Amino acid sequence: MKGYWIILGSDVTDPEAQRAYGKLWAPIAEKFGAKLKSLDSGAALKEAQTTRRVVVVEFASYERALACYADPAYEEAKQHALKASKRELLIVEGDFA
Template sequence: MKGYWIVLGSSVTDKDAQQAYGALWAPIAEKYQAKLKTVDAASVLKEQRETQRVLVVEFPSHEAAIACYEDPAYQEAKEFALRASNRELLILAGELM
């Protein structure tokens, strides 16, 4: 069963932090075989307050999605993501896309 991160984020307010997150994320994504799925936020957001961006990250398994989140390298990268924008991250199991 695949695993997914669903990330609901506000607009990016710190572009430098977002860029640093992206650089740190690339090798982590490769390690866990994570694939970013494009989502048109305007078509899926029906009732939102601050959310401006919706990201779906697909993993080969739910276990991989959890392991990636718990990886110390991701925990370091996450600090930049949290500086870049307000966001919420959900980890789900199943076949979404």
């Protein structure tokens, strides 16, 4: 079954850190076959207090999603993401459309 990261984020408060995250994320995503799924956060968020952005990242398997998160290269990238905005990240298994 596929694996997904579901990221609930606040507005980006540090655009430079967000850009750094994007640069570091690109090769990691390629390594793990991660695919960003388009989601209109404005339409999807029905009961949000601090969440302003929703990002879904699809992996071929739950194991790949876990391995990506545990990868040392992602640890470095994650530090930029956490500086860029407040967020919560869930890793789930399933077969979502």
